Amino acid sequence: MPLSDCPNCQGSGWIIAQRSGVTGAKRCDCVLVAQQQENWANAGIPPLYENASLDNFVLPTDNQVATRNLQNVMLIVRGYAKEFPAVDKPGLLLIGEPGTGKTHLAVAALRTLISRGFSGVFYDYQHLLQSIRSSYDPTSGSTDREAYATALDAELLLLDDLGAHRITDWVEDTVTSLITYRCNNRKPIIATTNLSDPDIAGAGRAAATGSGREYGRTLADQIGMRARSRLFEMCRVIRMPQVEDYRFRKARIS
Ligand SMILES: Nc1ncnc2c1ncn2[C@@H]1O[C@H](COP(=O)(O)OP(=O)(O)O)[C@@H](O)[C@H]1O
Ligand SMILES: [Mg+2]
Numbered sequence: 001m002p003l004s005d006c007p008n009c010q011g012s013g014w015i016i017a018q019r020s021g022v023t024g025a026k027r028c029d030c031v032l033v034a035q036q037q038e039n040w041a042n043a044g045i046p047p048l049y050e051n052a053s054l055d056n057f058v059l060p061t062d063n064q065v066a067t068r069n070l071q072n073v074m075l076i077v078r079g080y081a082k083e084f085p086a087v088d089k090p091g092l093l094l095i096g097e098p099g100t101g102k103t104h105l106a107v108a109a110l111r112t113l114i115s116r117g118f119s120g121v122f123y124d125y126q127h128l129l130q131s132i133r134s135s136y137d138p139t140s141g142s143t144d145r146e147a148y149a150t151a152l153d154a155e156l157l158l159l160d161d162l163g164a165h166r167i168t169d170w171v172e173d174t175v176t177s178l179i180t181y182r183c184n185n186r187k188p189i190i191a192t193t194n195l196s197d198p199d200i201a202g203a204g205r206a207a208a209t210g211s212g213r214e215y216g217r218t219l220a221d222q223i224g225m226r227a228r229s230r231l232f233e234m235c236r237v238i239r240m241p242q243v244e245d246y247r248f249r250k251a252r253i254s
């Protein structure tokens with residue numbers, strides 16, 4: 001669909017152009033722009049992150065080590081989003097403490113990818129599992145029914161807060177089949193998690209704050225070994241540096 005108010009094609013989507021003395025019609029660039037806008041609108045980005053981009057990702061100024069480490073992470077995310085799909089691993093896994101900017105960076109990567117013509121969808125892990133579970137109920141709405149299919153087939157899947165749900169056999173089977181299907185079809189996942197992992201030194205923290213019972217649980221504990229290992233196969237794993245929770249940092253400097 002072209003942009004209806006495009007000054008170049010007057011909404012027709014075509015431009016009459018001369019090339020080597022021959023007059024012909026070519027697609028107007030606004031068709032691509034309109035497609036990107038539609039892809040962004042369909043990505044389901046939560047309002048809190050709708051403006052999150054690499055351009056407004058702020059580096060700390062009071063700690064040189066933190067600045068450098070966070071800048072490295074930002075550059076890796078930028079490189080991935082610019083070079084995809086010509087990257088070693090098709091996905092990204094951002095692992096680290098809450099408030100370090102994981103979801104911000106994941107959305108920023110998706111924004112860049114959508115601006116390059118890809119499409120993708122954001123799912124909060126907890127909500128996705130709830131939607132899939134509700135979809136078994138015959139009275140469920142169409143959004144719930146479509147959630148699993150969308151998460152399986154979306155060109156890019158942003159899975160936020162992976163593992164933030166009580167593990168049951170059903171959760172483990174569901175997340176394993178989702179990740180395995182996407183992995184087998186080389187469909188990327190961009191995931192974030194607060195959970196720790198023994199292979200990623202110093203990353204993340206104990207699962208599920210507020211629930212002492214789950215204290216100390218790792219990503220593998222929360223999604224199962226198989227899902228965790230497929231995820232590591234398909235994703236470049238990025239450990240977030242230890243930086244102050246951005247919400248506190250912002251409150252302090254503003
Ligand atoms: N370095 C940063 N620059 C700008 N905003 C940030 C930065 N880090 C986090 N934020 C913002 O702070 C809030 C919390 O960050 P978020 O990405 O949700 O952290 P996490 O997912 O690691 O818990 C969000 O509104 C996010 O946009
Ligand atoms: Mg987050």
Ligand SMILES: [Zn+2]
Pocket residue numbers: 002003006007008009010011012013014028029030031
């Ligand atoms: Zn146009």
